[in-house]
Amino acid sequence: MATTTHTPAFPLVPSPEEQLLRQSVGALSRRYGPGYFQNVTDAGKPATELWSELGDSGFLGVHLAQEYGGGGAGLYELAAVIEETAAAGVPALAAVFSCGVNGTILSQHGTPGQKDRWLRGLATGAMMSSFAITEPDAGLNSHNISTTARRDGDGWLISGQKYYISGMDEADWVIVVARTGTDERTGRGLLSMFLVDADAEGLTFQPLPTALQVPERQSTVFFDNVRVGPDRLVGKEHHGLRAAFAGINAERLLVSSICTGVGRYALDKAVDYASERTVWKTPIGAHQAIAHPLAAAKVELETARLMTAKACMLYDLGQDAGEASNMAKMTGVDAGLACLDAAIQTHGGNGVALEYQLSNYWFLVRMLKIGPVSKEMILNFIAEHTLGLPRSY
Numbered sequence: 488m489a490t491t492t493h494t495p496a497f498p499l500v501p502s503p504e505e506q507l508l509r510q511s512v513g514a515l516s517r518r519y520g521p522g523y524f525q526n527v528t529d530a531g532k533p534a535t536e537l538w539s540e541l542g543d544s545g546f547l548g549v550h551l552a553q554e555y556g557g558g559g560a561g562l563y564e565l566a567a568v569i570e571e572t573a574a575a576g577v578p579a580l581a582a583v584f585s586c587g588v589n590g591t592i593l594s595q596h597g598t599p600g601q602k603d604r605w606l607r608g609l610a611t612g613a614m615m616s617s618f619a620i621t622e623p624d625a626g627l628n629s630h631n632i633s634t635t636a637r638r639d640g641d642g643w644l645i646s647g648q649k650y651y652i653s654g655m656d657e658a659d660w661v662i663v664v665a666r667t668g669t670d671e672r673t674g675r676g677l678l679s680m681f682l683v684d685a686d687a688e689g690l691t692f693q694p695l696p697t698a699l700q701v702p703e704r705q706s707t708v709f710f711d712n713v714r715v716g717p718d719r720l721v722g723k724e725h726h727g728l729r730a731a732f733a734g735i736n737a738e739r740l741l742v743s744s745i746c747t748g749v750g751r752y753a754l755d756k757a758v759d760y761a762s763e764r765t766v767w768k769t770p771i772g773a774h775q776a777i778a779h780p781l782a783a784a785k786v787e788l789e790t791a792r793l794m795t796a797k798a799c800m801l802y803d804l805g806q807d808a809g810e811a812s813n814m815a816k817m818t819g820v821d822a823g824l825a826c827l828d829a830a831i832q833t834h835g836g837n838g839v840a841l842e843y844q845l846s847n848y849w850f851l852v853r854m855l856k857i858g859p860v861s862k863e864m865i866l867n868f869i870a871e872h873t874l875g876l877p878r879s880y
Contacts, residue, residue: 497796497797497800498796498800505567508546508549508564508567508568509567509570509571511544511546512541512546512567512568512571512572513571513575515540515546516537516572516574516575516577517575517576519536519537519575520576520577521576521577521844522844523537525841525844525847528700528701528847531704532702533656533702533703534577534579537572537579538579538581538612539612541568541572541579541582541612542611542612542613543612545557545610546568547568547582547610547611547612548586548590548606548609548610548611549565549568550562550564550586550587550591551609552594552602552606555602555603555606555607555610556607556610556611557606557610558610561799561802562587562591562737562740562799563796565582565586566740566743566795567744568582569582569587569741569748570744570745570747570748570792571748573744573745573746573747573748573749573752574752574755575748576752576844578701578745578749578851580701580702580703580745580851581615581653581654581657581703583738583741583742583745584616584617584654584738585609585614585654587737587738587741588662588734588735588737588738589609589617589618589734590606590609590610591733591734591737592680592721592722592731592733593605593609593721594606595730595733596721596722597721597722598718601682601718601721614659614660615658615659616654616658616659616661616662617661617662617685618652618653618661618662618734619649619652619662619663619664620649620663620664620731621649621650621652622634622647622648622649622650623648623650629664630675630678630728631676632647632664632665632666633647633648633666634646634648634663634664634665635665635666635667636663636665636667636681636715637667639714641716641717642717643665643667643714643715643719643720644712644714645663645665645683645689645710645712645713645714645715646710646711646712646713647665647709648708648709648710649663649707649708649710650695650707650708651695651705651707651858652706652707653703653704653705654703654704655692655704655708656692656704657703659685660683660684660685661682661683661685661708662682662683662721662734663680663681663682663683663710664678664679664680664727664728665678665679665680665681667724667725667727668725677725678725678728678731679720679722679723679725679726679727680721680722680730681715681719682715682719682721683710683715683719687713687714687715688713689710689713689714690708690710690711692707693706693709694706695707697850697854698850699850699851700848700850700851701851735859735860736808736812737812738859739812739813739815739816740795740798740802742816742819742855742859743794743795743798743815743816743818743819744795744819745851745852745855746791746819746822746823746824747788747791747795747819747822747823748823749826749827749851750784750788750791750823750825752848753823753827753829753830753831753848754781754784754788754826754829754830756830756834756845757826757829757834758772760833760837761833771833780829780833781830781833783825784828784829784830787818787825787826788822788823788825788826790822791815791818791823792822794814794815795818797811797815798811798812798814799815809868810868810872813860813865813869814865816860816865817862820852820855823855824852824853824856827845827849831845831846831849867880
């Protein structure tokens with residue numbers, strides 16, 4: 488007798504559980520709101536109070552296994568959490584790399600001991616972590632990483648430099664991608680991942696000044712013979728890049744969620760302003776020059792949200808989500824920028840006044856168009872792997 492494998496249907500309407508999750512996260516986040524976000528950013532402080540409450544409420548670990556203190560759900564639910572915080576004006580970038588990237592990597596490739604030791608802190612928000620792969624001379628070519636991890640007895644010594652690393656000033660530990668050998672056939676680096684304490688001897692970092700107006704700071708990180716033991720290798724030696732993509736694809740989806748959340752925030756403010764702002768006895772929202780850009784941005788936004796939801800579902804089902812994750816990241820960032828740009832234009836000169844709390848989000852979304860993967864590299868991926876065109880690089 489023939490059997491069929493049931494694949495869950497793509498939910499076009501949020502389930503009651505998802506609605507409750509979004510409502511709860513949104514209500515919590517709005518108690519902080521854009522004023523709080525701007526205050527902690529201006530003061531150069533982390534968003535500790537928001538982070539702690541999200542963690543205590545179980546939202547940061549919603550996608551992690553229950554046996555390690557998580558909620559037992561999936562990336563779909565974490566994406567909802569991240570989108571709702573951003574829609575409330577408090578985008579939680581740290582949740583992307585700390586809970587999303589590192590939590591996913593450890594969940595899929597960590598040993599039972601590693602999960603027991605480090606996942607619990609991520610699930611509750613008691614620990615903050617960072618992810619270090621980017622280097623100044625490697626760019627998007629991760630195979631060209633020059634930070635090395637060489638054997639030292641039963642452990643390794645890590646030496647090198649990482650660039651544009653988020654949240655090192657708050658991190659308790661960091662996952663580091665390092666070269667542990669060279670493929671003799673291709674000349675490419677063989678990469679491995681290591682879990683390194685942020686206060687390890689030989690690890691230093693310095694702030695990297697940027698135009699970003701977010702609580703999470705960027706840093707250049709230096710490793711000078713930082714020793715790690717055998718229990719700090721995440722996944723298999725020389726196979727770190729494959730394991731890292733568990734987190735990298737998750738990162739692309741969660742970046743899209745931040746951007747669509749910011750887009751929702753910006754559109755809501757623009758609609759309110761356009762409905763109330765009156766010039767020549769008419770609300771400016773009645774004019775098509777104002778209304779049409781906002782409507783077009785809304786179309787982009789909802790398209791991106793659908794793509795992101797589809798990619799999250801594929802990811803949680805264990806299917807190949809590379810194509811969908813790339814599409815989600817590209818459409819999410821573009822939609823977020825379109826919403827912000829239309830909202831700023833709607834506000835006129837007030838759009839760049841800090842009082843109106845719009846322009847301060849622009850560099851965050853604009854930076855996310857560059858990294859963690861650029862629009863150009865996404866199009867390269869789609870051209871080669873989806874369309875079957877010859878490789879261009």
